[in-house]
Amino acid sequence: MKLEGMVDMTRCLLIDDDNRESRSLQKMLGALGVDTVQAAQAEEALQLCSDETPDMVVLAARGAGRRPKDFVRRLRRTAQGKAPVVFLFANTPDTDVIGQSILQGAADVLMQPIDRELLRFKLQQAGLIA
Template sequence: MTSCLLIDENGRSRRHLEQMLAGLGVRTFLTNRADEAVRFCNDNSPEVVMVSAAAGGGMTRDVVKRLRLSGRGRPPVVFLYAETPDTAMFGQTILEGAAEVLMLPFDRDLLHFKLRQAGLAV
């Protein structure tokens, strides 16, 4: 079963995303702290990390940077945006290591497509 670390503080959107991921056969683990996220990735090697941009802008960059430096096969990171980022922010997200970017709201089909683009066999 594919595993996903989800970093999202919004309970409502998190529950909805968890349900969609479960429907795709993805097991979800949750955190809202960068140090826990990196520790989880080092200990459990999830196939993907999904980060809500609303989880604290600095934290999203910190997680990606720390995963990159950990030296242990970094999983693809998918950033979730509730608002359309400006061009500079979108570009920065990609430069920081995002494999994919998803704009809320999205449906199960788009989520499935983006996870496959990120290299997951779901």
């Protein structure tokens, strides 16, 4: 999204139904120059992606009625779905959930608690920030 006279910011869609956990991640992303929009449910997130494709999607590994691998698969099948870099946001290292999500097209996992420098590195590695 470019605003006249403004630097183009990286846009992130954060999918999480727990505002407490996502608030600290939003602050860290904001400090790195990433503009974040939040969705609580997968359907809302898919609609937001179709309205305006984000540069990245951060998807909580747990959530009511949501399986991360299914969301990633559905996102990748949409017209704009190949564009965003998808990160899984997890509290526990559930190798099945993480592995299946990566097989469907997620790029990497962000483990809680998130280290600010590791987050910066992963975003730089993905080409999302300089």
